[in-house]
Amino acid sequence: MEFLTEYAGFLVRILTVIVLFALVLVLLTAGKSKKNSGLSINKLNDGYDKAKSLMENALLNKKALKAKAKARKNEQKKEKKSPATDKKKVFVLDFDGDIKASAVESMRREITAILAVATKDDEVVVRLESGGGMVHSYGLAASQLQRIKDAGVSLTICVDKVAASGGYMMACVADKIIAAPFAILGSIGVVAQIPNIHRLLDKNNIDVELHTAGKFKRTLTVIGENTDEGREKFKQDLEDTHVLFKDFVASQRAVLDIESVATGETWYGSQAVENKLIDEVKTSDTYIVDQYDNANVFKVEYSEPKSVAERLGLSVLSAVEVKATGWISRVLNSRGF
Known part of the structure; x- marks a missing residue:
């Protein structure tokens, strides 16, 4: 009986949570939520000044x-004479690349937004991390960065961990x-690997x-019989x-001795x-902090907005998981496990 009572209580609580979230969903849908377009812009100077002030208050007499x-x-008096709007603007983007360079979908929107307001006195800083991937995907990513150069805006690439192969293809545009x-x-090379179970x-x-x-x-296949002619064509490609x-x-870095570095090696x-x-x-941190005194530094980020149903769906699943875990834990403890 104790087990059944706990189980019934659990079901009632879950049902209550689901009903409440369903009501919220209806209200938000009816009100046509004005949630952001996915683009967020934060002034990094403010966060830095706040942290600096906190440290000073804690350490100084x-x-x-x-x-x-x-x-x-x-300093504030000087800024009034020379308005902050006259300062150079530095826009910071993050690119964390996977094999398909999926982050290019967000980056192209970020770049479009920046170029709508940036002047030739401004700068774009991209914190780039990628070990490379598909040729066409990283070719598109590099082309998106080229848009910044074509607009006459300075482009700086910061690499804290890795920019290899397609990642370096992007970096060299800067x-x-x-x-x-x-x-x-580095890793200026091309590689392809195909298993064959023929x-x-x-x-x-x-x-x-x-x-x-x-x-x-089709030159090489996974399940068919490969020929020497097919292999040679694949290697030539x-x-x-x-x-x-x-x-x-x-073409992007004329200072390079391309033949000496295009061996597939990394440094x-x-x-x-x-x-x-x-x-x-x-490091990117050092470079960006150095900009704070003479520029307004903005972090620009685009994330695909989730629908109301997706946001609430995740919340419901999380609530169910918490409730279920708590109930199972109590049942197991009551039986001595």
Whole structure:
């Protein structure tokens, strides 16, 4: 009876949660929520100033704090004479690349928004992290960054961890590349790997038919029998892609000895600066903090808005999980497990 009572109570609570969320869903839908368009803009100077002020209040004596306050008032007077709107604007974007460069969908919107207001005196800083991926995907990502250059706006790429292969293809578009000492850069090469199970199928008397129109419509296959001619064509395609990759990097960074670095190798930041793969060894944090005194720094981020149903659906699942976990825990404890 105790078990049934607890189970009934659990079901009532779950039903109550579901009904409440359903009511919220109806109200939000009826009111046509004016949730943001997905674009958020935050002034990083404000957060930095607040943190600095908190540290000063905790560490400095009254005399030192008074001196700081006086200096701050003098700075504010100067700013009134030279309005903050006249300051250089620095726009910070983050690109965290997967194999498909999926983040390009958000980045293209961020760039479009920035270019609507940026002037030739402003700068875009992209904190880039990617080990590379699909050629066409990273080609598009690099082209999106090229839009910034074409608009006459300065572009700086900061790499704290890795910008290799397609990631470096993006980075080389920049006017300036900065990397942390142990960031990994380079890998200017092309690789493809295809498993083949034809012999296993043949051993088990399984036939595979592949029909194509066009001699090289399919060069290598996963389940069919590969030919030497197909292999040679596949290798040639890789070589052609590598040549395009090298030509692109060389056109963007004329200072590079492209043949010496386009071997597929990677270098750490402190080595990459010697090979001219980058311009300076520095973390993105250092570079951005250095901008605060002379520029207004804005973090620009676009995230695809979730529908009301998606947001509430996640909330309902979370509530159900918490309730179910609590009930199961009580039942197991009552039975001595």
